[in-house]
Amino acid sequence: MDGRHLKTLEGGTLELWYHLLSEDQNGDRVRRESLHAALLQVGEPQLELVKPIVLGEQDGALEPGDLPGGIGKLTAPRPTVKPTQSGDIVTYTWTGEVTGLTEDSATLNGLSKDKDVHFTLSAAFVAEHIEPNRGKKVTVSYRIWRAATNETSYSNVLEFGVGQAIGSGNLKVMGARFNCHTFGHTGASRVLSAFDATTEQPIEAQWKYATDIEWTTAATWTDTTPQESLQVRSSDKQITLNPANIIGNGHCFVAHRDGGDVIAWGNADYGGKIPPAIIPLKDIVEVSSTYSAYAARRTHGAVVVWGRPYGGGNMGSVVPSDFVRVVGNSAAFAGLKNASQVVAWGYDNGGGTVPTAIAALRDIVRIVVSSNAFAAQRATGQVVAWGDPSRGGNLPTDIALLTDINMILGAQYAFAALRANGRLVAWGRAEFGGNLPAPIASLNDIIELRCNALAFIAKRATGQWVAWGEPSSGGTISPEFAGLTDIVDVSSTASAFAARRANGHVVAWGSPIRGGVVPADIALLNDIVQVAGTQSAFAALRKNGTVVAWGKPDMGGDTSAVEDQLINVQALYASDEAFAALTSDGRVVTWGNPEKGGNSSAVQDQLVGQVSYQVSAVSRGVSV
Structure with missing residues (x-):
């Protein structure tokens, strides 16, 4: 049948039968009708009237x-x-x-x-x-x-x-969920990207967290709530991404498996071995870390911990229930409870004990870390801080009086905060970012913050970035990079920054031995979709699912040992000295310091097919 006839019937039904003409014994022509075939639907079912x-x-x-x-x-x-x-x-x-x-x-x-x-x-x-x-x-x-x-x-x-058309095609999302629970002052990537898997071209997708009602249309997504599953859809496909599920600390990795339990590898004394009492738990929803310990929050708000006791592996007298969030600095954990109250445990001088006045507050909405201090944002727009005064634990009076704080970020020795009026404030060690240079303090168009251990950078409404802190660690941006207005995401090592541009190129500045100079062959690439950093190396995920790296080889800057395994990668995660790549076919590939998470061979049978980028039918009870 000619296709143009079927096109006319598109959206309707087609009934088929035939007539047989023959002559009877008297020579008369006889028409016989066949049985009618079952109704056929032509194309997608359509209602009676055309679209408006x-x-x-x-x-x-x-x-x-x-x-x-x-x-x-x-x-x-x-x-x-x-x-x-x-x-x-x-x-x-x-x-x-x-x-x-x-x-x-x-x-x-x-x-x-x-x-x-x-x-x-x-x-x-x-x-x-x-x-x-x-x-x-x-x-x-x-x-x-x-x-x-x-x-x-x-x-x-x-x-x-x-305003924007929703793209169509074979939707694929690349990039790691923002791993804000990983110890360290390496700024993890925050931006995920949507592509057509067939053409590898960006597409306009719609994004929302599982608990949101409204969708947002964009080709990229800044991940602000990594503890929730993330839904992404094009016009003809929808997928759901698991929360951040590979978490590193200073010595090891923990994987939050699809079934709701956890598996670890690396230095056993610092969290690389799961205690027998925690192994059977299948209701873990979030994992966070200090330098030497881990905390896992369960569905009903209870928290379990393991690792070095003085680094947060022992909760002491803290009641381990009613938690909604837990975050860790280098030596202590702080937790937010259902009553908007903050508690802490671990190293006392690192923020492990909450001052009485702060413990009495019932309006805490967010907790941020430096290396040995915490800062907490209140519902009033005010900030409180505690811990080592030399690491930002002592909040200046003028900043404590502000009621318009929108965002706080902690480096190793200092904190910076973005106000509702687009201005910045900072406190802590002056030479490492705790003192704003006058030209930056006068700006009123800041929209975003990033940091490494010793420096901060801030994005202006113009798209340009400014920096302050230790100059040799990224606190100064060269004029070549300061003029860029197409930077879409910034990651860091301890003392360098790497910026991913909208054209797929990556640029870096800061300490050369810690990744502050991009090798020439990598600088030519125009298909970078994510950059992750350990203490001293960067790894970059390409659109084709392969990975390149630079920086200290023994801390992840050399992928040669696993290069043949780094295919179909969708996300990169980092610990202090090693990387972990999560692939679309259910593999976890690791490299870097073998004693601190870079060698996962002993647990590969417990990882393959059990740690997924996308939600599956068994992913912690979340339906696809």
């Missing part, structure tokens, strides 16, 4: 700013098979992900029957029902109530994004 037409919608996107005079139009096309009559009522339904449902109707008369029906979308409608859905989805349909028969005909649904 919305002015400005093209290829799944509508830009409100392009509407003539700021006014839109919705058209219900004239039905061709069953024309409308006088008295029929045409009603459209407009549903925005942000704005919800709204409807309007028109009753047809002798002049408007059997014609297209147009609805004007006023400037007020555009402002109230289109613009607020920017970056989200809108669905539009209409129905016709037939006055003569009291029947209703329904249209197919038109779906589009406001």
